Amino acid sequence: MMMTGLWAVAQTLFQLFILLVLAPVMAWALAELPRWINGEAICGLQRQMRRAIRFWGIVLKLPVAPRLALVLAIALLIFVVLPAVTTGGAFVSLANPLLIGLLLLAGRLMLGVPQQREEWRRVLPAVLVLCLTEALIALAAPGADGLGGLCAMLHIEPAPGLEGALGACALALAISCPPLREDDMIQRLDGEKSRQVREMSRNVAEVLNTAWLLLLADLAMPITVGLGGSDVTGWFVGLGGLLGRLALVVVVLIGLRLTAQERSERLTALFAGVALLLALAGRFAT
Amino acid sequence: MTFPAALKTDRESRVGRGRFALPAALAAVLLASAPAVAVAIGVLMTQERKACPVWWALPALLCSALMPDSTLALLSLFPVLFWPALFTREGALFPALSSVLAVALVWHAGAVVPIGCAAGLAALALLVLGRSVFWGISPGDLGLVRPAILATLLIAAQDEGMGTGARIALESLLLDLTLITLSVPVLRLMPVLVTLRLPFPPLPGFLVLWLGIHAALGLAAGVQGWSVIGVLVALLIGLISLFDVLTVGRRPDTGVLPIGPAGAVCGVILGALLLPVAVFGVFSPVLHHVEGEWVWPFWSLGGGDGAHLKVPALMLILSVMWLFFVKSWRTERGLEKAIANLLLPGTPTGRSETGLFEEPPALPWIMRRLIVGGRIRLQALTALKSGQMPDMRQMAVGLWLVLLALVLVVLGLTA
Structure with missing residues (x-):
């Protein structure tokens, strides 16, 4: 009993560490890969890593501004809570998709001073799609407790209709509410004079983006979480699954950005409808 | 007949809006039967600023008194109830009262028939939404309709004998009604607390949304005819919560109680933590009456289908992390300053800035062509009376398609 508890806590801490290391990599990939595909010269990963290390040094040493600290705490909370590597983490039972998603969106609204109109147009469809996701999980997999329970349940009792529906939901979320980008941050920090605060906000936005990517990845492919049992080898298999999922989500997001399909209400509605139909069809088929 | 008297005094005292009416209405809910509620609606109508037009209200009230068992008569009463809150520009005098009476x-x-009732309420909400989107009018407080929807879910679950589902719906309903009734005096005393209705996670509005979705989906998963309409009702609850974001909390002005920003944030946090606990504690006899076990959901709120919501634990982790990042122990009175700093004037709630309802949406050209074409055809149809035949050649293909679709539908239904 004691050992299982310790193993769960250790898993959670490992997961937090890995995701914190992955955050600058994700930010680099989201910012630079589209330019690389366009044939422009890009800077390497080292610069981003150095920036992140400096940022965490400042965060650990100095007090952070309260609102920024709240956003950062939300992002880290999501790193801790979501089932990223295995479903055996200590706090996995807290991961309700609607709860997590709305927390993330609230954090997004609290970062800087967002352009009201633009931001609401992105957040409101995302909230609706999140409600749909929660509804579909409750409809097609009753008995699953949050995302962790869903991942564990899909291994026992596969539900292809639900998986397809969740993939479509994740795509709709990615279309309606893409991660924050450099120009978004410039707009949000318009009135901010202090260079230090701007730098901090940028880094917090990167961490928040990674949390959003992780939520999308977990929603898109819940089957890859906890594939190989709950021991150490299973943990490494789960790590491979995590990297694969995140890479897939990054590729899809970059594809959406390059083809200029994001933030389109029609596509969001289309994929939400597809998700609904898939889930209903899967339910009636059984 | 204390009810008309209470309303009368309440209208004359300009300060205490809703102070007398609310206890009277709650008494009506608990004690009265359907005819008394109908009388109360009639009285409410006469007291409102802009009531529902009489040509609709009078037949609706008569029908509901004559045929208390008819779903249509019940549905026709809802527009009468929600007219002042939803269709007029300045809002209702007694907003909470209409939703209490609806419940x-x-x-x-x-x-x-619960399905018919749910479908009617959904149609009403969608009608209001469509009107506000296409006419470019900002919508009224749509959240007032949600208790009625939840009550429909409650009676549907009770009819089907699903005790847990009924309990979930009732929890959500009680929390929502309490929030709506409390928001009336709170607007005067401490307007910040209205944010408790917002559907963001630690706030009770989120609990209402989550419980409502799970109640609807419990019906959709468990009862035969509810599969599609349950999902639709769940989505509708989500949509109404979205409109709560747009309409609630657009008044960040100070209230009567003298409190600083730190006090305001503390009030919101305490309200978010304590309100659900207090509501479920106070109404636990009612909850127990609906479903047979004594549970007092504090740490973990069950969704009835195995899902659990553990908001306090989440908030605990979040606050520990936040305190660690803020490091409030470094400076003197650091915690108070940090909490006060959370409430910036730029907090993004407010309808005036969102600009969603300021102009009607620009429809794509193909839609506009369709609408104009439809208008022309309608005019042609009206011209039929004067003996001119419209040009039917262009409509021939569509006519055939419609006929084909009808045949297919009939075949599908008979197969």
């Missing part, structure tokens, strides 16, 4: 109506209604 009482649904609760006391005899043998109504």
